[in-house]
Amino acid sequence: MRSSTLVFLWLLAACTPPTPVGPDVSVRPSWAQDVAPLVSQHCSACHVEGGVAPFALTTYAQAQSMAGAMAAATAAKRMPPWMPSGATPALEHARALSAEQIAVFQTWFELNAPEGDTASPAALPPPEQVRFEAPDLSVDIGVDYVPDARVSDDYRCFLVDLALPGDRMAAALRVTPGNRKTVHHVIATLFDASDRAALESIDAASAGPGWQCFGGPVPNASGVQPAGALGSWVPGVTAVRYPAGTGVKVAGGSLVVMQVHYNLAGGVDPDRTRLELEFAAPATESTLQPISAVPLARLNLAIPPGSTGWVEEQTLPARTWARNRFYPDGDGWVIGVAGHMHTRGQRFQILRTSGGVESTLLDIPAWDFHWQGSYVFKEPVQLLPADNLTVRCTFENPGATTITWGEGTADEMCLANLQVVDQRP
Numbered sequence: 135m136r137s138s139t140l141v142f143l144w145l146l147a148a149c150t151p152p153t154p155v156g157p158d159v160s161v162r163p164s165w166a167q168d169v170a171p172l173v174s175q176h177c178s179a180c181h182v183e184g185g186v187a188p189f190a191l192t193t194y195a196q197a198q199s200m201a202g203a204m205a206a207a208t209a210a211k212r213m214p215p216w217m218p219s220g221a222t223p224a225l226e227h228a229r230a231l232s233a234e235q236i237a238v239f240q241t242w243f244e245l246n247a248p249e250g251d252t253a254s255p256a257a258l259p260p261p262e263q264v265r266f267e268a269p270d271l272s273v274d275i276g277v278d279y280v281p282d283a284r285v286s287d288d289y290r291c292f293l294v295d296l297a298l299p300g301d302r303m304a305a306a307l308r309v310t311p312g313n314r315k316t317v318h319h320v321i322a323t324l325f326d327a328s329d330r331a332a333l334e335s336i337d338a339a340s341a342g343p344g345w346q347c348f349g350g351p352v353p354n355a356s357g358v359q360p361a362g363a364l365g366s367w368v369p370g371v372t373a374v375r376y377p378a379g380t381g382v383k384v385a386g387g388s389l390v391v392m393q394v395h396y397n398l399a400g401g402v403d404p405d406r407t408r409l410e411l412e413f414a415a416p417a418t419e420s421t422l423q424p425i426s427a428v429p430l431a432r433l434n435l436a437i438p439p440g441s442t443g444w445v446e447e448q449t450l451p452a453r454t455w456a457r458n459r460f461y462p463d464g465d466g467w468v469i470g471v472a473g474h475m476h477t478r479g480q481r482f483q484i485l486r487t488s489g490g491v492e493s494t495l496l497d498i499p500a501w502d503f504h505w506q507g508s509y510v511f512k513e514p515v516q517l518l519p520a521d522n523l524t525v526r527c528t529f530e531n532p533g534a535t536t537i538t539w540g541e542g543t544a545d546e547m548c549l550a551n552l553q554v555v556d557q558r559p
C-alpha cells in the first residue's frame with residue numbers, strides 16, 4: 135500500500151466519529167441541570183399534585199422513580215401529548231420535544247438518573263402564561279356536577295346564559311376547571327338568543343343537570359346551529375387570547391353551551407367549571423376583525439367492517455365551504471384550525487391546494503380522541519376563493535357493521551374547523 139493511501143486512511147479514521155455504543159458519556163444529563171428544566175416546561179402543566187396526570191413529577195424522588203417510564207413515553211412520543219406532526223404550519227404553544235430533548239430523557243435514564251449538582255441547579259423556565267386581565271364576564275356551569283360513575287368518560291353539556299345586554303367583542307377567554315383531576319377538555323360554543331327555547335328543551339329532555347353530548351354541543355336532529363366557536367380548553371392551557379386585531383363577536387343575549395369531558399379515572403368529585411371573558415375596550419371594538427368559523431365536513435361516511443386505513447374525504451373550493459356567509463368571496467386568512475373524529479379515527483388532515491400546489495393546514499398522523507384540541511398558527515395562511523380545501527379522515531373499523539356519521543360513541547365524524555378573518559391580522 136502506498137504511504138499516501140495509508141495517510142488517507144489514517145485521516146479518514148481520525149475524522150470519522152466512533153460509532154456510539156450506549157449513552158454518550160461525554161454528555162451526562164442530570165436532574166438538577168437538564169431534566170428538571172425540561173419537565174418544568176413540558177410536563178408540569180399536568181404532572182403536578184392535583185393535576186390531570188396520575189402522578190406528579192415535581193421532585194427528584196418522584197422523577198427518579200419514573201425515569202424509565204419517562205424515557206419510554208417521550209421516545210414513543212406518547213408524552214407530552216401533542217398530536218400535530220411537523221407537516222402542520224408552525225403552531226403557538228407547541229408542546230412536542232425535539233430529538234435532542236428526547237435524548238436527554240433517554241441518556242439520563244441510562245445513567246441511572248443522577249441528581250446532579252443540587253447546590254447550583256439550572257433555573258426553571260417560568261410556566262407559559264397567556265396574558266388575561268380582569269374578566270369582564272364570569273359564569274360557571276351552574277351546578278356542582280357529579281360525573282356519571284357508570285361510565286369511564288362522561289361528556290356533559292351545560293347551557294350557560296351570558297346575560298349580555300348588547301353586542302361585544304371578546305378579546306380573550308379563560309376556562310378554569312373546578313376539578314383538575316377529572317376535567318379533560320372543555321369546548322365553549324356560542325348560540326343566538328333566538329335558539330334559547332330550543333336549547334332549553336334539549337336540556338329539559340335529559341335527566342339531571344345539562345345533557346349527555348359525546349359528538350357535539352347539540353343533537354343534529356334539533357336543527358339548532360351554533361352561532362360561533364368561543365374556544366376550547368385542554369390541560370395546560372391558562373387562557374386563550376385571540377390574535378391581535380381580531381376578536382370573537384358575542385351578540386347580546388347569547389347563550390353558551392359548555393361541553394365538558396370528565397375522565398372518571400380521576401374520581402367522581404364534583405366539578406364547577408368556570409368560563410370568563412375579557413372584552414375589547416369599547417373604543418377599539420369597531421376596529422377588530424370578527425373571527426369566523428368555517429366548518430369542513432365529510433358527511434356521508436360509510437366505513438366498512440373489518441377495514442383499516444379507510445379514507446373518507448371531501449374537497450371543495452374555499453368559496454363553497456365559506457358559503458359566502460362569512461366574507462364575500464372565500465378570500466381570507468386562516469389563523470387557527472381544529473379537527474374532530476371519534477375513537478375510530480387513525481389520521482386527520484386538512485389540505486389546501488392553491489395554484490396546483492398542495493400544502494398541509496393540519497396533519498395528525500396518530501389520532502387520539504382524548505387529546506383533541508384547537509391550534510393557532512404562528513403565521514396566518516392566506517386562502518384564495520378558488521383554493522381547494524380538503525378534509526381527509528382515515529379510519530379503522532374492527533367491528534362487524536358499517537360505521538356511519540352520528541353523535542354516538544359508536545358513530546363517527548369527519549369534521550374540520552377553520553378560524554378565518556378577512557384581512558391579514
Ligand code: HEC
Binds near residue numbers: 187206369
Ligand atoms: C397535557 C397534559 C400532560 C403533559 C403536558 C404531560 N403528560 Fe404525561 N400523562 C398525562 C396523563 C393524563 C397521563 C395518564 C395516561 C393518559 O391519559 O395518557 C400521563 C401519563 C404519563 C406517563 C405514564 C404512561 C405512559 O404513557 O407511559 C408517563 C411516563 C408520563 N406521562 C410522562 C410525561 C413526561 C415525561 C412529560 C413531559 C415531557 C409529560 N408526561 C407531559 C398528561 C400529561
